[in-house]
Amino acid sequence: MKIHEYQAKQLLRDAGVPVPRGIVVKSADEAAKAFGELGGTIAVVKTQIHAGGRGKGRFKEHPDQAGVVLVKSADEARENASRMLGNTLVTIQTGDEGKVVNTLLIEEGVDIQDELYLGIVVDRESGGPVLMASEEGGMAIEEVAAATPEKIFHEPIDGGYGLHPFQATKLAFRLGMDGKAVRNAARFLPQLCRFFLDSDCSLAEVNPLVVTGDGTLIALDAKVSFDDNAMFRHKAFAELRDLSEEDEAEVKAADTGLSYVNLDGNIGCLVNGAGLAMSTMDLIKLHGGEPANFLDVGGGANAEQVTEAFRIILSDDNVKAVLVNIFGGIMKCDTIVEALLTAYDKIGFSVPLVVRLEGTNVELARKMLNESGKDIITAADLTDAAKKVVGTLA
Amino acid sequence: MSILVNKDTRVICQGITGSVGLFHSQKCREYAEECQPGVNVFVGGVTPGKGGTEVDGFPVFNTVEESIAATGANTSMIFVPPPFCADAIMEAADAGIELIVAITEGVPVLDMVRVERYLADKPVRLVGPNCPGVITPGVAKIGIMPGYIHTPGSIGVISKSGTLTYEAVWQLGNVGLGQSTAIGIGGDPIIGTDFIDLLELYENDPGTEAMLVIGEIGGNAEQQAAEYIKEHVTKSVAGFIAGVTAPPGKRMGHAGAIISGGSGTAAEKIAALEAAGVAVAESPADMGTAIQRAMAK
Numbered sequence: 001m002k003i004h005e006y007q008a009k010q011l012l013r014d015a016g017v018p019v020p021r022g023i024v025v026k027s028a029d030e031a032a033k034a035f036g037e038l039g040g041t042i043a044v045v046k047t048q049i050h051a052g053g054r055g056k057g058r059f060k061e062h063p064d065q066a067g068v069v070l071v072k073s074a075d076e077a078r079e080n081a082s083r084m085l086g087n088t089l090v091t092i093q094t095g096d097e098g099k100v101v102n103t104l105l106i107e108e109g110v111d112i113q114d115e116l117y118l119g120i121v122v123d124r125e126s127g128g129p130v131l132m133a134s135e136e137g138g139m140a141i142e143e144v145a146a147a148t149p150e151k152i153f154h155e156p157i158d159g160g161y162g163l164h165p166f167q168a169t170k171l172a173f174r175l176g177m178d179g180k181a182v183r184n185a186a187r188f189l190p191q192l193c194r195f196f197l198d199s200d201c202s203l204a205e206v207n208p209l210v211v212t213g214d215g216t217l218i219a220l221d222a223k224v225s226f227d228d229n230a231m232f233r234h235k236a237f238a239e240l241r242d243l244s245e246e247d248e249a250e251v252k253a254a255d256t257g258l259s260y261v262n263l264d265g266n267i268g269c270l271v272n273g274a275g276l277a278m279s280t281m282d283l284i285k286l287h288g289g290e291p292a293n294f295l296d297v298g299g300g301a302n303a304e305q306v307t308e309a310f311r312i313i314l315s316d317d318n319v320k321a322v323l324v325n326i327f328g329g330i331m332k333c334d335t336i337v338e339a340l341l342t343a344y345d346k347i348g349f350s351v352p353l354v355v356r357l358e359g360t361n362v363e364l365a366r367k368m369l370n371e372s373g374k375d376i377i378t379a380a381d382l383t384d385a386a387k388k389v390v391g392t393l394a
Numbered sequence: 395m396s397i398l399v400n401k402d403t404r405v406i407c408q409g410i411t412g413s414v415g416l417f418h419s420q421k422c423r424e425y426a427e428e429c430q431p432g433v434n435v436f437v438g439g440v441t442p443g444k445g446g447t448e449v450d451g452f453p454v455f456n457t458v459e460e461s462i463a464a465t466g467a468n469t470s471m472i473f474v475p476p477p478f479c480a481d482a483i484m485e486a487a488d489a490g491i492e493l494i495v496a497i498t499e500g501v502p503v504l505d506m507v508r509v510e511r512y513l514a515d516k517p518v519r520l521v522g523p524n525c526p527g528v529i530t531p532g533v534a535k536i537g538i539m540p541g542y543i544h545t546p547g548s549i550g551v552i553s554k555s556g557t558l559t560y561e562a563v564w565q566l567g568n569v570g571l572g573q574s575t576a577i578g579i580g581g582d583p584i585i586g587t588d589f590i591d592l593l594e595l596y597e598n599d600p601g602t603e604a605m606l607v608i609g610e611i612g613g614n615a616e617q618q619a620a621e622y623i624k625e626h627v628t629k630s631v632a633g634f635i636a637g638v639t640a641p642p643g644k645r646m647g648h649a650g651a652i653i654s655g656g657s658g659t660a661a662e663k664i665a666a667l668e669a670a671g672v673a674v675a676e677s678p679a680d681m682g683t684a685i686q687r688a689m690a691k
Binding site for chain 1: 476477500501502503504505507508510511526538539540542543553554555556557558559560561564581583584608610611613614615618634636637638639640676677678679
């Protein structure tokens with residue numbers, strides 16, 4: 001689960017990690033007022049969306065307006081906010097459709113001496129969380145990783161204890177800090193790692209981490225996402241979820257226990273199992289078609305879920321044909337066909353439907369399909385199914 | 395011959411009183427009885443607080459330790475709900491279970507970090523979590539795969555996926571090839587047994603003639619497997635990578651991409667496997683014939 005920067009910063013503040021003072025606003029007037037409340041000569045107006053690259057991002061409605069702006073007066077804060085709120089920001093991470101901005105964070109200006117990079121993720125290879133740090137903070141960190149990976153330092157985090165103080169000190173010296181900054185890092189870094197572990201994060205990124213002129217460390221930006229599987233022990237995080245940032249159909253699918261991702265093609269797919277679902281998409285492409293979605297009904301789908309799955313697929317106007325590919329293991333093929341026929345009657349199909357079944361009780365299932373009298377095209381194997389569904393569009 | 399599961403395997407199910415745990419314990423028992431008539435392979439189950447009771451002929455114990463003392467079990471199949479799965483795995487390891495097959499889906503990743511550390515110095519193998527399990531056709535199955543599509547033979551199957559593994563096994567059957575053992579390792583970020591562990595076991599198993607490796611986009615386990623194959627595997631290997639056409643997801647931060655320096659695309663993985671001499675199936679419909687190509691080399 002992703003959360004907004006302002007939410008991440010509040011959680012970090014609660015965990016003892018220094019962040020700039022800031023005020024969350026939802027209108028231009030509030031933005032102007034926030035500038036006054038912060039009391040400085042400069043402030044930063046930051047759009048709050050679930051995507052990075054905001055500083056370089058531009059608005060569809062105002063091509064010159066960036067998603068993060070430094071302002072020097074309350075009026076300037078108001079003007080920028082009015083061009084941001086309700087409008088659509090496009091960044092390298094949003095895709096061409098962009099994201100509508102509903103919330104802004106107005107923050108105090110910070111005396112920046114150094115900008116560093118910090119990130120924590122769980123590393124598959126070492127089997128635990130890893131703290132990554134680099135002197136090359138800022139937006140181009142991925143380029144740094146590709147061109148000069150030696151400039152990114154890795155410290156493994158003990159999954160029980162967290163980051164040991166000596167690891168924090170070692171990193172601080174490697175990052176070129178001295179004096180007071182090193183002592184601050186010895187507190188800041190372990191606290192950030194503790195937060196990652198205690199909150200079941202899947203990502204915690206501070207980019208940039210700012211070192212000020214007097215050696216204070218401040219998280220100038222913060223990106224945090226949580227492990228969905230661990231949310232049962234963090235009930236309070238549920239209210240941080242912003243549904244307006246998520247795809248409506250994908251949320252609906254998830255609520256029904258389905259895994260769905262909307263794509264650009266025109267062949268709807270309903271498959272059991274993620275690997276088989278991806279393979280089905282691959283095969284459709286191999287035979288010249290374009291999948292409209294990824295949809296995994298899981299291992300134990302019932303009639304209700306299959307009906308909902310068809311509803312979601314057919315609610316996409318781009319869908320011109322549907323391919324069902326089921327390898328019934330524990331889920332019996334006749335159960336799927338029964339659900340499929342019920343769904344067929346309930347929803348009504350206006351596009352061709354190709355069905356490929358294999359596995360438990362497949363003979364009975366095929367017989368049910370043939371005797372249903374419905375206009376359903378059956379396929380013998382994977383290749384046959386892909387060819388037939390692509391063929392219906394020719 | 396086979397790996398991990400053989401005629402000495404005796405299994406308890408942790409979470410046997412749940413509907414899913416019981417259902418699959420029954421299916422596994424049926425399969426084992428067909429393969430080894432008169433032998434009791436699935437010897438019982440564990441549910442704390444329900445010790446001393448019985449469910450459909452399976453004796454239930456409070457702890458894994460008790461179940462081992464009473465039945466001589468050496469293997470555990472885990473179906474407990476995600477919040478308790480890590481603890482169940484550690485309990486099994488502590489009690490002396492040799493092979494743990496964790497089917498449970500949705501275990502928090504930091505729980506698995508702790509499990510990995512706990513298991514590190516113990517003589518135990520964990521398969522999973524979030525996997526279909528292990529089957530040695532003609533002997534026993536521990537997991538949720540349909541038994542009947544498998545036939546005894548000499549192909550060792552390793553897969554990150556569930557139903558795609560069934561598809562692969564079915565295609566092997568269509569070209570007349572049986573399996574020594576077929577294993578789904580699961581696709582979670584942290585898993586107990588990886589490709590390399592199993593490549594090594596199959597390489598040393600006289601009953602395995604060739605291997606089929608099925609991977610997916612994400613991470614770099616397949617690239618590491620390719621390196622291992624190049625250096626250490628003398629038997630024929632075929633492979634398939636799912637997700638060639640999956641579009642890159644919208645990401646939130648950068649950390650996931652920079653951790654391994656690579657993006658885990660299918661193209662990268664396929665190139666690495668081919669460079670290691672693996673016959674990679676071009677299409678998911680071609681997994682059965684790919685292994686024939688590998689063996690003809």
